[in-house]
Amino acid sequence: MSQALLKIRGLRASVTADDTQILHGIDLDIMPGEIHVLMGPNGAGKSTLGNCIMGNPAYTITDGTIEFNGQDITHESTDKRAKAGLFLSFQNPIEVPGITLSTFIKTASEEITGDHVRLWKFRKQLESNMEMLQMDKAYLDRDLNVGFSGGEKKKAEILQLLTLQPKLAILDETDSGLDVDAVRTVSQGVEQYMKESGRALIIITHSTRILEALKVNYTHVLVDGKLVATGDASIIDDINQNGFEKYLQN
Amino acid sequence: MKEKVQLEDINRSLYDFKDIETEENFYKLDEGLSVDIVEQISREKNDPDWMREFRLHCLDVYNRTAMKDWGPSIEGLNMDDIVTYVRPKTQMSAKWSDVPDDIKNTFERLGIPQAERESLAGVGAQYDSELVYHNVREEVAAMGVIYTDLESALHGPYADMIKEHFMKLVPPTDHKFAALHGAVWSGGSFVYVPPKVTVEIPLQSYFRLNAPGAGQFEHTLIIVDEGADLHFIEGCSAPKYNVANLHAGCVELYVSKDARLRYSTIENWSKNMYNLNTKRALIEEGGKMEWVSGSFGSHVSYLYPMTILNGKNAHMDYTGITFAGATQNLDTGMKVIHNAPDTTSVINAKSISKSGGISTYRSAVVINPKATGSKSTANCESLMLDNESRSDTIPAMDVRTADADIGHEAKIGRISDEAVFYLMSRGMNEESARAMIVSGFANNVSKELPLEYAVEMNNLIRLEMVGSIG
Numbered sequence: 156m157s158q159a160l161l162k163i164r165g166l167r168a169s170v171t172a173d174d175t176q177i178l179h180g181i182d183l184d185i186m187p188g189e190i191h192v193l194m195g196p197n198g199a200g201k202s203t204l205g206n207c208i209m210g211n212p213a214y215t216i217t218d219g220t221i222e223f224n225g226q227d228i229t230h231e232s233t234d235k236r237a238k239a240g241l242f243l244s245f246q247n248p249i250e251v252p253g254i255t256l257s258t259f260i261k262t263a264s265e266e267i268t269g270d271h272v273r274l275w276k277f278r279k280q281l282e283s284n285m286e287m288l289q290m291d292k293a294y295l296d297r298d299l300n301v302g303f304s305g306g307e308k309k310k311a312e313i314l315q316l317l318t319l320q321p322k323l324a325i326l327d328e329t330d331s332g333l334d335v336d337a338v339r340t341v342s343q344g345v346e347q348y349m350k351e352s353g354r355a356l357i358i359i360t361h362s363t364r365i366l367e368a369l370k371v372n373y374t375h376v377l378v379d380g381k382l383v384a385t386g387d388a389s390i391i392d393d394i395n396q397n398g399f400e401k402y403l404q405n
Numbered sequence: 406m407k408e409k410v411q412l413e414d415i416n417r418s419l420y421d422f423k424d425i426e427t428e429e430n431f432y433k434l435d436e437g438l439s440v441d442i443v444e445q446i447s448r449e450k451n452d453p454d455w456m457r458e459f460r461l462h463c464l465d466v467y468n469r470t471a472m473k474d475w476g477p478s479i480e481g482l483n484m485d486d487i488v489t490y491v492r493p494k495t496q497m498s499a500k501w502s503d504v505p506d507d508i509k510n511t512f513e514r515l516g517i518p519q520a521e522r523e524s525l526a527g528v529g530a531q532y533d534s535e536l537v538y539h540n541v542r543e544e545v546a547a548m549g550v551i552y553t554d555l556e557s558a559l560h561g562p563y564a565d566m567i568k569e570h571f572m573k574l575v576p577p578t579d580h581k582f583a584a585l586h587g588a589v590w591s592g593g594s595f596v597y598v599p600p601k602v603t604v605e606i607p608l609q610s611y612f613r614l615n616a617p618g619a620g621q622f623e624h625t626l627i628i629v630d631e632g633a634d635l636h637f638i639e640g641c642s643a644p645k646y647n648v649a650n651l652h653a654g655c656v657e658l659y660v661s662k663d664a665r666l667r668y669s670t671i672e673n674w675s676k677n678m679y680n681l682n683t684k685r686a687l688i689e690e691g692g693k694m695e696w697v698s699g700s701f702g703s704h705v706s707y708l709y710p711m712t713i714l715n716g717k718n719a720h721m722d723y724t725g726i727t728f729a730g731a732t733q734n735l736d737t738g739m740k741v742i743h744n745a746p747d748t749t750s751v752i753n754a755k756s757i758s759k760s761g762g763i764s765t766y767r768s769a770v771v772i773n774p775k776a777t778g779s780k781s782t783a784n785c786e787s788l789m790l791d792n793e794s795r796s797d798t799i800p801a802m803d804v805r806t807a808d809a810d811i812g813h814e815a816k817i818g819r820i821s822d823e824a825v826f827y828l829m830s831r832g833m834n835e836e837s838a839r840a841m842i843v844s845g846f847a848n849n850v851s852k853e854l855p856l857e858y859a860v861e862m863n864n865l866i867r868l869e870m871v872g873s874i875g
Contacts, residue, residue, distance in 0.1 A: 211826050233829035234838075242830070249827040253845025259831070262841065266832030298845070315831065 158225055160323055160355050161185040161208070165219035168207045177203045179380040180219070185323065187353040190369055192360065192391060195377035196399045201359045202246060204377065205325040208357075209243040210236050224322065238267055240322030244312040244329045246359075250300040256311060257281065257295040260318050267319055284317045287347065289340050306337040313344035324348065325357045330365035338364045345369065363391055376402050431533070431616065434490040440464065443588050446490050450556055450591065455568060463577040463587030470581040477705045477734040477763070482679045487651050489589040491533040491616040497554060499540050508532050511613060515642060525638075527552045529610040531623055534591040545604060551597040552608055555624055558595040567595065570626060574657040574685045574713075582653045582681040586622050590655065593623035598633040598664075607636040607669070607855060612654070614643040614674075620651040627657070629664040636667040638858065642702070643675045650678045652703075658686035660694055662716065667695040671858055673865060674702035676732055681707050690716025690745070697853045698725035700737050701865050709767060711740040714748035714776075721750040726850040729762030729794070730869055738767040738799075743776035743809070752783035753849055758794035759869065765797040770804075770811065777808040785815040788846050790839075840870040 166181040177200045185191055195201050207214050208221060210233040220229045228236055251259065260281065261272050282292055288310045300308050309329050316324055326345065330338050342365045348354060349369065358365065366388070374390040375382050376399070383402050384390065434442055443464050447457040495505050504512075512530050513519075527541030529552070541552040551563060558567055577584040594610045614621040629635050643650060652674060660666045666686070674680055680703035686694045696710050712721040721741055729735040741750045756764040770781050787796035798815045820842050828838035844851070844866050851859040 209826075209830050213822065213826070232834070233826060234832055234834045237830055237832040245827060245830075249821070249824045251824060251828070251842060251845050253848030254841060259841075262833065262837075263831035266834075266837070319831065 157186060159184045160187050160224060162222040163219065166207065166216065166221065167218040168203060168214045168216050171213055171215045177214070177380050178207065181382055183375070183382070185355050185357065187355055189372040190349070190356045190358065192358045192366065192371050192374045193377055194360065194374060194391065194394055196403070199377045200380040201377050202327055205243055205327045205357065205359060208325060209233055209241060234266070242316055242319060242321035242324040244316060244324065244326045246327040246331070248300045248308040248312055250298070252298050252301050254299050255296050256299050259299045260315055263315065264318055281314070281318065284314055288314060288344050290314065305332040306334070309333060309337070309341055313341055316348055317344060320351070322353065323355045323357070325359070327359045328361070330360055330362055335364070341365065342368050363395055366391065378402050432492045433488055433616070436488050436618070437485045438464070438489065438589070442489060446589055446591065449490065449492065453559055453564070456559065460588050463584050466577045467581060467584035467588055470584055472581055476707055476736050479679055479705055481704070482649050482651060486618055486648065488616065488619040489622065490591055491619045492535045493532050493537060495537055497536050498538055501538065504538050508537050511615065512611065515611070515613070525609050526604055526606040527608045529554065529594045531592045531610065531612045533614060533616050533619060534621065536592050541608070548602045548604070549599040550602060550604055551595065553595055555593045555595045555626060563595065563597060566597065566628065567626065570628065570657060570659060572655070572657070574687055575655050575683050579683065583655065583683050586624070586653045586655045586683070589620070590622045590624045593625045593654070596627040596635070596637065598629045598635045600630040601632040603634040604636070607638045609638040609640065611640040614650055614652065618648040618650065620653060623654045625654070625656040627666065628659045629661060629666045631661045632663045633661070634665045636669065638855070639668070639670045641672045641674055643678060648677070650675070651681070652678055653681045656682070656684040658694070660686060660688045660692040662689045663691040665693040665695070667697065669697040669854055669858070671699045671854070671862060672702055676702060676704050678703040679705050684708070684710040686710070686712045688712060688714050688716065688719040688721065691718045692716065693720045695722045696724065696739065697850060699850050699862050700725070700727040700735055701869070703735065704732060706735040706737055708737045709740050711742070712750070713742045713744055714750065715744050717745050717747055719745060719748045723750070723752045723754070724850055724853055725754050726847045727756040727764050728866065728869055729756070729758045729764040731760035731762060734763040736765045736767055740769040741771070741781065743772045743779040743781065745776055747778040748776055749779065750781045752781070754783070754785045755846060755849065756787045756796055757790065757843060757846065758787070758796045759790040761793040763795045765799060767799045769801040772804045772806055772809045772811070774805045777806050780810040782812040783814065787817040788843065789817065789819055836870060840867050843870060
């Protein structure tokens with residue numbers, strides 16, 4: 156029996172600033188190679204769960220454990236989680252003036268691999284991934300996310316995903332606010348990421364478009380900080396047709 | 406998660422090494438200021454008569470001028486304790502191999518000769534009060550560019566030109582430390598670029614103040630003739646002693662019709678230095694002045710490069726960053742006088758304060774009645790890295806014509822926790838994440854510098870950020 160890549164037990168978490176409880180006991184297992192979809196109404200705690208897995212200090216874990224690759228990372232710092240192979244694609248990627256996209260990705264890559272990046276090869280690899288993502292190469296020399304459109308920001312996140320090659324990636328509404336073409340492009344990038352064996356995904360989404368080309372193993376419904384239902388991909392269609400109503404009544 | 410800030414000193418070992426100055430190797434005057442001292446300096450330097458008289462006149466002005474009554478405190482500075490003249494016992498050399506080993510080692514540790522080989526058209530290196538090395542590439546000299554120490558120039562073919570310009574832009578009556586400078590100035594550079602000559606790679610002067618309790622009073626005089634183009638870089642550093650040091654240099658820049666001058670400074674004085682420097686530029690018709698300024702060191706700084714746009718269409722760009730850490734009070738900014746029609750100025754000032762450091766941006770934009778159609782835009786941004794630090798913006802505007810376009814924007818911010826989390830989620834630890842955000846903030850200055858200096862500046866930022874996380 157292979158080991159779970161991510162194992163969450165009894166996870167409770169609150170907002171650090173005001174102690175508001177958001178997550179009320181989450182259990183979740185993700186095996187290598189699996190794609191999990193996380194759905195739920197606004198404010199249910201989906202992003203909070205993603206942020207807790209990545210170790211955002213804006214949230215405090217009050218109970219429970221998170222294990223990644225057999226290691227307890229419940230109280231590990233975010234950078235160590237990233238080095239261990241976790242990745243979060245941000246819902247709202249942050250603008251960092253004065254640091255170019257290429258410098259940022261290069262620094263990140265060096266931090267995560269611990270190796271010095273060979274510039275020319277690195278640039279070639281970036282450019283080929285950008286071609287697939289239909290991103291203008293000029294973005295490499297622009298300040299990170301500054302003045303990027305919503306679509307370009309999300310594409311830049313997927314570009315980082317493809318470069319950093321984590322074991323488990325959490326995509327937090329990577330498809331929201333994108334037009335049909337951009338969603339298709341982004342989902343090609345995600346497909347590309349999943350080609351390597353042993354990788355896993357948590358996709359937080361409201362729509363099905365990003366999922367069309369992906370083989371979803373499990374769908375979870377999160378309501379009021381609890382996982383109220385888990386099933387296969389058919390739940391997604393059900394929710395899209397009937398909304399969350401029946402889960403809310405539970 | 407709460408952030409803590411350590412108040413310990415950063416590791417400045419690159420700059421902080423001290424050379425042992427033995428009595429035999431250095432010639433020092435007594436501390437303090439008197440007619441005797443000024444006359445001794447004048448004799449040492451073999452001044453022409455007019456200069457000796459000018460020094461004494463400046464001393465008189467100094468004694469008659471009241472101490473300023475604004476800005477950061479300089480109570481720790483006692484002129485009676487400052488040695489105004491320290492000369493290494495060596496002659497200035499044009500050959501690096503002739504510079505005495507101890508001094509050579511100092512500059513080699515700072516990377517000066519290497520920078521010269523790689524990216525500079527000429528270098529002057531000043532150690533305490535005197536230049537110890539001066540060299541200009543043959544091809545640059547062949548274009549008629551003069552780059553020499555000011556003392557030799559006073560006795561050479563450009564003597565009249567110097568007499569005509571020396572302390573005319575910054576008269577001794579300007580303020581008390583300008584008068585002090587006039588009385589005891591020593592070292593510095595003279596640059597003349599003939600009409601239509603473009604110097605492709607920068608010239609540099611590096612000032613190192615090594616003696617404890619000493620003052621450095623170098624004078625830089627640059628004249629860029631019509632249609633000529635020059636980039637001049639000034640670098641400064643000093644090791645830290647427990648006694649106060651003083652830097653009261655003076656920079657006078659003359660930019661003729663349609664000429665361009667870029668003046669870049671990376672200042673990293675030690676944190677016991679009082680940096681009371683005066684810089685001023687006069688720009689004629691169609692001329693361009695570009696200031697690029699990075700202020701990192703010193704205990705107290707007063708630094709406001711001033712530009713007089715004196716001819717139609719003259720232009721000024723000011724790009725500056727100031728980083729005030731623990732025990733530092735850095736009062737920096739700029740002043741621009743629009744004195745002719747259609748003159749323009751663009752100001753981009755940034756400041757960072759940390760660990761109780763105080764940074765103040767102080768500026769004055771003056772538009773005179775005849776400067777119709779002029780335009781000035783200013784953008785000031787401050788970044789405060791903790792709650793103990795302080796950042797102020799004091800912009801003054803004096804507009805005397807209705808036909809002018811003035812803009813001023815100011816912004817004070819902090820590093821957002823979310824940005825730190827974002828960078829950490831890509832593998833950077835908290836310290837690197839913060840350092841990266843600060844480097845990005847300072848990027849407007851570093852991208853204006855030649856690569857080697859941009860790297861040095863980023864190293865300085867990284868040094869300042871080490872130990873900022875508890």
